[in-house]
Amino acid sequence: MKTINKTCTETLREAWDGTTRIVRHALRRLERMPWPSLLVVCVMLALLVTVLPLALTLFVLFLLVKLVAGALGGSRHRPQRPDHAHQNGQ
Secondary structure, eight states: OOOOOOOHHHHHHHHHHHHHHHHHHHHHHHHOOOOHHHHHHHHHHHHHHHHHHHHHHHHHHHHHHHHHHHHHTOOOOOOOOHHHHHHHTT
């Protein structure tokens, strides 16, 4: 019968084994890749590492600016009614 209660060290060992298995598999795949596709993978990884955090940071920054502007009562568009229509009873 399989035990469902594992110790912390068993869980960490299992996670370590899984991680090393994934890294070894990735290294074997990289060794078998031809140079042009390896170059494409490197460029895509560099773009992912540089552009994605920049995009997320700018999104959060603009979101915070919008929230602060809304909290401070930024320009709200209200429909302007002409005053003479109310004075004439229309």
